[in-house]
Amino acid sequence: MLKSLLFLLVVVLVSLPRSELRAADISSGRLYRVGSSAYIVVRGPITAGDADRFKKQALDLIKRGLIPGIVRVYSPGGDVTEALSIGRQLRTLGASTQAPLRLSDYNPTVKPGANACPIGDDLTGKWLYYLPPTGQGDVDCVCASACFLIWAAGTGRHGDVIGVHRPSFVDQAWYGRLPLDAAKKAYDRSVNEAQAYLREMEIPDSIIKTMFAVDSRSMYYLEKRDRLQLYNSSVHLEEVTLARCGKLGAEPSFEQRAKRSDCLGAIYGADKSGAAEYIKRYGGD
Known part of the structure; x- marks a missing residue:
């Protein structure tokens, strides 16, 4: 019974109150005026059904002769199971990933701490902005918790604002009532699943150790030296x-x-090899 519940209960804590959770907005389009490269944007909390919605966007692009070359992930986190599925899909595609940019890293005249998230095509697309110290702007313009699991799957990882911490259970009251030995077994299984996935995505052990050193109520944002390891x-x-x-x-x-x-x-x-492999694995008749 415990094993059957695990994937329903495990999430990575999000930075929004659970009462404010909503489904992610998943959209796509042509990336450049010429060629066949396309983008997919995953924006908002990761919830049940998002992996299927991602698959629909990817298959629709491929059927139109476009290649999903970059996945932009802007999310405070959410459902781990959905995030792992999206990550494995985009790894099959061979797509790169884009997390928010920290504008002050590129332009010192910009207010420190401002995040920027491109959401459209390369030339005329729109941008989202968020200033975490004040809460001004679009709160989706972050990449934290379960978002990191998606971002980690990129073949080419871009962006500056990536937050990590340990997973937790949605039903904290249920987990808190477990006997200590049962709590350990439940948590160890969730940890093993997440670590196996991160190693599958070739994430260095040093980053995995950093992630699991941060409790589920806190957040560590990867520094430049961390991100260089993930290049x-x-x-x-x-x-x-x-x-x-x-x-x-x-x-x-x-x-x-x-x-x-x-x-x-x-x-x-x-x-186009990634798109061909994606069709084999995920359908598209």
């Missing part, structure tokens, strides 16, 4: 991009941005 982009692809498309200056014009965006579009989305 897993295709370096040859980055160098080809630099060679063909160059880098933008501090204040590029729209024409310069458009030229580089079109150049990127001609490069990304060319590899």
Whole structure:
């Protein structure tokens, strides 16, 4: 009985009160004006059914001849089981992941602590903003708890605002009533499942240890030295991009941005092997 309940009860604590939880908004679109690369945005708390909604978006894009190349994850956390499923799906796709950017890391004139989340296409898409110290802006513009599990699956992990901590059970009263030996067995199983997944996604043991050193009522945001350990982009692809498309200056014009965006579009989305494997595993008749 205990084993059958575990996946219904285990979550990673979110930074929103549970009374405010709602389903994630999962959307998608073409990433560049040219080429076949597309994006998927997962925005909001991760709840039951989100993995199926993600699958629908991915299959719809592939049927239209588009390749889901990047998954943007902006969420305070939520259901671990759903997060693991989404993570394994995007790893099959070979997609990269994008967490919020911390604007002050790139522009010192920006108020410290401001998060920024792109949600549209590369050239004309909109952005969400959030200032955690004051609570101003869009509260979804974070990536914490179960969001980290999705972000970790990226083949190319981007972003600055990634929060981690140990999992907990939705029904804290139920867990609190368990005898200590039963509580240990229940928690150990949830820990083993999460750690096995993170190792599957090639997360270093040092990061896993950091995550499980933080209690479920606290949050540790990965520092730059932590994020460097998680760097897993295709370096040859980055160098080809630099060679063909160059880098933008501090204040590029729209024409310069458009030229580089079109150049990127001609490069990304060319590899369709991930989409083919996704169809084999997840359907799409």
